[in-house]
Amino acid sequence: MIRRTTNQQELDKIQEQIVEDKVCLELAQQSTQLVFGDGSPDADMVFIGEAPGKNEDIQGKPFVGAAGKFLNEMLEMIGLKREDIYITNIVKYRPPNNRDPLPEEKAAFLPYLRQQLEIIKPKLIVTLGRHSMDVLLPGLKISQVHGQPKRYQGRVYLPLFHPAAALYNGGMRQTLIDDFALIPQILKTT
Numbered sequence: 485m486i487r488r489t490t491n492q493q494e495l496d497k498i499q500e501q502i503v504e505d506k507v508c509l510e511l512a513q514q515s516t517q518l519v520f521g522d523g524s525p526d527a528d529m530v531f532i533g534e535a536p537g538k539n540e541d542i543q544g545k546p547f548v549g550a551a552g553k554f555l556n557e558m559l560e561m562i563g564l565k566r567e568d569i570y571i572t573n574i575v576k577y578r579p580p581n582n583r584d585p586l587p588e589e590k591a592a593f594l595p596y597l598r599q600q601l602e603i604i605k606p607k608l609i610v611t612l613g614r615h616s617m618d619v620l621l622p623g624l625k626i627s628q629v630h631g632q633p634k635r636y637q638g639r640v641y642l643p644l645f646h647p648a649a650a651l652y653n654g655g656m657r658q659t660l661i662d663d664f665a666l667i668p669q670i671l672k673t674t
């Protein structure tokens with residue numbers, strides 16, 4: 485009998501591997517739990533944020549706080565639900581006091597993020613904010629490239645502003661909404 489492992493089973497293995505490999509042990513010990521990813525393991529699109537915040541740390545799911553609510557609203561505007569996409573972060577434990585993730589923390593988690601992408605094989609990778617953009621599309625400035633699809637190493641990326649940064653900044657909020665509106669067309673043509 486041929487038994488195929490599902491994407492979800494393969495993702496579960498990576499999640500276990502992060503714990504086994506003791507990735508960023510100090511961060512792990514200061515946080516409540518690993519926040520690995522959420523949504524469809526067979527999605528066409530993967531969204532990648534920065535790191536879990538307080539709510540994410542408590543619930544064990546990415547983007548469940550205010551930024552997540554805004555993200556859900558923008559998904560709805562383009563006819564999508566959370567279950568239609570996969571969502572994760574570059575750093576998978578909450579940094580203390582919501583400080584920015586350190587370069588070494590991003591580097592430590594990058595191989596696991598790459599494995600997640602390798603399993604899901606999305607048509608489009610949406611980076612939210614500069615932290616996930618920097619590790620996957622190095623050398624770009626988010627203020628210059630947001631909303632522009634980028635082909636790099638055989639994958640298609642769309643760098644966007646981070647919803648938390650845009651939440652209380654009227655101009656950036658509208659820019660993010662406008663960039664989001666481009667997604668259906670980009671998906672269709674990739």
Ligand code: URA
Pocket residue numbers: 533534535536537540545546547548549551552573648
């Ligand atoms: N901000 C992020 O970058 N990720 C989350 O999961 C929540 C807020």
